[in-house]
Amino acid sequence: MSQPLEADSLRGKTVLVTGSSRGIGADTVRYFAQAGADVVINYRNKAPRAEKLATEMRELGVQALVVGADLTDSLSIDAMLSEVERTFGGIDVLVLNASGGMEAGMAEDYALQLNRDAQVNLLAKALPLLGRGSRVVFVTSHQAHFIRTTPTMPEYEPVALSKRAGEDALRAAIPDLDERGIGFVVVSGDMIEGTITATLLERANPGAISSRRESAGKLYNVSEFAAEVARAAVDPIPADHTRLVGDTAGFGGESTD
Numbered sequence: 001m002s003q004p005l006e007a008d009s010l011r012g013k014t015v016l017v018t019g020s021s022r023g024i025g026a027d028t029v030r031y032f033a034q035a036g037a038d039v040v041i042n043y044r045n046k047a048p049r050a051e052k053l054a055t056e057m058r059e060l061g062v063q064a065l066v067v068g069a070d071l072t073d074s075l076s077i078d079a080m081l082s083e084v085e086r087t088f089g090g091i092d093v094l095v096l097n098a099s100g101g102m103e104a105g106m107a108e109d110y111a112l113q114l115n116r117d118a119q120v121n122l123l124a125k126a127l128p129l130l131g132r133g134s135r136v137v138f139v140t141s142h143q144a145h146f147i148r149t150t151p152t153m154p155e156y157e158p159v160a161l162s163k164r165a166g167e168d169a170l171r172a173a174i175p176d177l178d179e180r181g182i183g184f185v186v187v188s189g190d191m192i193e194g195t196i197t198a199t200l201l202e203r204a205n206p207g208a209i210s211s212r213r214e215s216a217g218k219l220y221n222v223s224e225f226a227a228e229v230a231r232a233a234v235d236p237i238p239a240d241h242t243r244l245v246g247d248t249a250g251f252g253g254e255s256t257d
Contacts (some may be wrong), residue, residue, distance in 0.1 A: 027226035092161025132181030
């Protein structure tokens, strides 16, 4: 992977990425560590994978803290943040990457619990650890970001609506974050090749990924999109607090390629 952040540019900084034992979250952690940041790797139930990633990060000369937490459990969030505070004192970048809702066997309102309620709760609880000049990045998809104006696949609609609800709730906090000197940006991407969500969508709706790839002309892969998430933590914040990644023409917007 090419490095999207300047080497040592984040030395002495601490970054917490939720849902970072695999996929976009893991690659985002890698980019931050390559830039010298100490990292907090959060996972729900894949401890060995998270520990393996942490070992890889420590070899880069940074500290890596592994913390298991169910973000829909408020006490679990408290325990995670307490461990982060004891280890690092605070957080310079909080990446709200963890999401879901297509898993089997979960409660009917699980998507809303995770994609809206948990995001808002985590940010509220993390505020004492976020100082002036820190940054919060919320990761979402075009299918969710544009769901109010552009329909998505029926299989994904409940997740898309819950993620948009989460985005709206977080955006409502922007005035307070501004007062505290905390930056906020939404990173929205088209379907990402190789993600769990893409795999589940393809299983539920065969041909969905290839159809979207043909329509968009290109789909970002996991490492490419993770690089955009990492850049969003250091680049100037757009006026609308939104970083669109990939083609948006099919969503009523323009391509950013």
